[in-house]
Amino acid sequence: MELGIIALALVMGAPYFPGFGSPAFQWVSLFLGVLFSLGSSAALSNAVAGIILIYTRAFQIGDRIEVEDTQGDAIEKSLLVTRILTDDNVIVTLPNSNLLSTNIFNYNAPMGDHNIPVALTINVNFGYDVPWQKVSEVVNDAAETTPYFLPDPPAYYTYNWVNYR
Numbered sequence: 001m002e003l004g005i006i007a008l009a010l011v012m013g014a015p016y017f018p019g020f021g022s023p024a025f026q027w028v029s030l031f032l033g034v035l036f037s038l039g040s041s042a043a044l045s046n047a048v049a050g051i052i053l054i055y056t057r058a059f060q061i062g063d064r065i066e067v068e069d070t071q072g073d074a075i076e077k078s079l080l081v082t083r084i085l086t087d088d089n090v091i092v093t094l095p096n097s098n099l100l101s102t103n104i105f106n107y108n109a110p111m112g113d114h115n116i117p118v119a120l121t122i123n124v125n126f127g128y129d130v131p132w133q134k135v136s137e138v139v140n141d142a143a144e145t146t147p148y149f150l151p152d153p154p155a156y157y158t159y160n161w162v163n164y165r
Contacts (some may be wrong), residue, residue: 053082
């Protein structure tokens with residue numbers, strides 16, 4: 001607000017500056033105007049992206065989200081940036097234009113809005129000396145003892161065997 005008042009005062013007072021009508025003054029003001037417009041284009045695109053993110057409700061504060069390679073809890077969503085708190089207690093600040101141009105994985109939205117279960121992918125490493133039946137039993141037991149595990153629909157598991165030898 002203060003910056004807007006100062007800018008308005010400068011624009012209104014410009015005709016009273018010494019040398020206002022000179023070509024040098026006009027070129028300098030044109031140069032400063034071009035610099036301002038080019039410099040503000042990133043901020044303007046972030047602001048527009050922020051409005052779109054707010055309107056589309058892709059995520060809410062407190063939701064568990066993943067954007068690009070960053071996963072964590074959304075702790076702030078402003079007009080220009082979004083802040084995510086990772087599991088390592090690192091706050092990652094992302095420009096809203098980046099969020100708008102990439103996929104946002106929201107792990108809370110399906111359960112909160114539509115009561116649809118979330119499918120999670122986990123990686124579990126076992127040695128080759130452990131039989132696959134034991135691996136299946138351990139994974140089933142771990143899933144069923146997890147808080148908020150829903151027995152309906154039944155869980156399904158896929159296994160990928162990787163040869164590390």
